Amino acid sequence: CPRPTRWALSYLAGPMTREQIRELTRASASGADTTAPxxxxxxxxxxxxxxxxxxxxxxxxxxxxxxVPAAGSVSYHPAALGVARVHAMLPDGSTHTETxxxxxxxxxxxxxxxxxxxTVSGQAPATEAADTGAAFAPLPASLGKTGTVSRxxxxxxxxVYRTRTVTLYEAKRLRLLSKPGESxxxxxxxxxxxxxxxxxxxxxxxxxKYAARMRTLExxxxxxxxxxxxxxxxMNSQRVQTAVSVGATLLSxxxxxxxxxxxxxxxxxxxxRGFERSAREQGDVARAEESLDVLRQRRDxxxxxxxxxxxxxxxxxxxxxxxxxxxxxxxxKADIEVVKVALLWVPAEHS
Numbered sequence: 117c118p119r120p121t122r123w124a125l126s127y128l129a130g131p132m133t134r135e136q137i138r139e140l141t142r143a144s145a146s147g148a149d150t151t152a153p154x155x156x157x158x159x160x161x162x163x164x165x166x167x168x169x170x171x172x173x174x175x176x177x178x179x180x181x182x183x184v185p186a187a188g189s190v191s192y193h194p195a196a197l198g199v200a201r202v203h204a205m206l207p208d209g210s211t212h213t214e215t216x217x218x219x220x221x222x223x224x225x226x227x228x229x230x231x232x233x234x235t236v237s238g239q240a241p242a243t244e245a246a247d248t249g250a251a252f253a254p255l256p257a258s259l260g261k262t263g264t265v266s267r268x269x270x271x272x273x274x275x276v277y278r279t280r281t282v283t284l285y286e287a288k289r290l291r292l293l294s295k296p297g298e299s300x301x302x303x304x305x306x307x308x309x310x311x312x313x314x315x316x317x318x319x320x321x322x323x324x325k326y327a328a329r330m331r332t333l334e335x336x337x338x339x340x341x342x343x344x345x346x347x348x349x350x351m352n353s354q355r356v357q358t359a360v361s362v363g364a365t366l367l368s369x370x371x372x373x374x375x376x377x378x379x380x381x382x383x384x385x386x387x388x389r390g391f392e393r394s395a396r397e398q399g400d401v402a403r404a405e406e407s408l409d410v411l412r413q414r415r416d417x418x419x420x421x422x423x424x425x426x427x428x429x430x431x432x433x434x435x436x437x438x439x440x441x442x443x444x445x446x447x448x449k450a451d452i453e454v455v456k457v458a459l460l461w462v463p464a465e466h467s
Contacts, residue, residue, distance in 0.1 A: 172246050172461075173255060178265045179459055182242035186463035191251045194222040196229035197242075197460035198272040203451040204282045204296070207443070212282055212296045218272070219460060224254040229268060231275035242460060252461065259459065269454045276452050282445040287438050300440065307438055319426055326422045333415045340408040 172181060182197065198218045203211050218236050220229030246252075258264050285294040285303045290311065294303040 172252060175259055175459070176262060176264075178262070179259055180456070181459045181461065182244060183246045183461045184242050184463055186247055186250075190247055190463040191253065192246065192461040193253045193464055194255050195460045195462050196220045196222055196234075196268060197456070197458045198229070198231060198234070198268070199455040199457075200272060200276045201453040201455055202276060202280050202447050203453070204445050204447045205451070206282075206284070206296070206445065207293060212445075214280075214282075214296070215455070216276065216280060218275075219462075222256055222459075224256060227256045227258045228264075228271065231272050232279060234275075246461065250461075255459075265457055269457045272457060273449070273452050273454050277447065277449050280447065282447075284443045284445065285440045286443050287440055290438065293443070303440070304438065315430060318429060322425055322429055323422065326418065326425075330415070330418055330422075333411060333418060337408065337411045337415060340404065340411050344404040344408055 175181065183192070196219070198220070200216055200218075202214045202216060204214070206212055216236055218231055218234035220231055220234035222229060282296050284296065285298070285300055286292070287303075287307055290307065292303075292307060292310065294300075294306075298306075
């Protein structure tokens with residue numbers, strides 16, 4: 117302690133005089149130490165009183181104080197600012213890094229920030245100096261204790277680990293994965309751009325799949341058209357033969373002016389048979405035409421089926437109907453880096 121040291125120095129300087137002894141006795145009686153050097157003022161950190169203060173509180177050196185600028189006279193309310201950097205390992209082996217800022221309100225009654233319900237946003241612009249003439253709301257008493265900031269940092273890392281994820285969209289058929297922060301709509305647009313180059317090839321492959329069935333129908337239609345033409349020719353030829361036979365029979369009977377002979381009867385019978393064959397030929401033509409119509413309907417139905425399949429394939433390849441699934445990526449605790457935890461003074465109009 118300083119007093120014995122001073123006495124020792126006085127003793128070493130030589131014997132004390134009577135005046136020095138009387139002065140020392142008076143100082144001891146009054147409790148004053150006129151000989152000891154002046155002590156430095158107590159610099160231990162303190163926390164603002166429970167009432168509103170007109171100056172920023174003095175806090176432990178581990179507590180960083182930041183102030184959100186505000187015009188004019190303001191009343192500051194306390195909040196905890198936590199900034200963390202999250203590194204998430206993506207399925208393709210790359211790492212996505214995201215910095216998140218969280219602001220949790222504080223008060224004299226709230227001893228620690230609740231990071232799980234904190235506002236997540238971009239870090240508010242802040243300075244290290246408060247506005248002149250500002251008033252400060254009371255703080256939790258815990259800020260005056262050593263280790264408080266470290267506990268808040270651990271709580272922040274735990275909250276980020278449990279609440280922060282990266283959601284990706286995956287098109288499994290195309291083996292495509294969205295980028296972090298890419299919306300579903302933007303991902304579908306990118307799918308369309310990626311697959312547009314291969315769309316024509318897949319459409320051609322689809323048409324080739326139906327080509328054999330279409331060729332078979334076309335060949336059947338061609339043969340049916342030939343059958344109709346042949347039946348019509350036969351029907352017309354039979355009609356001509358029948359007409360000639362009937363005409364010859366009538367002419368012979370008229371010119372001969374004789375009783376009907378066996379030859380004339382033979383011609384008449386032949387003509388009658390010609391009418392029967394002509395009727396049959398007409399029926400064959402009708403049946404051939406009916407078969408042709410059925411084949412043409414089948415061809416038209418197949419053509420519509422092909423166009424519908426092409427339209428569906430095109431829409432799917434353009435990404436509009438591609439099935440997407442969500443993949444949620446959770447960071448590991450080791451991938452979370454706490455950048456900063458500070459006391460943030462927020463103007464009342466912004467709180």
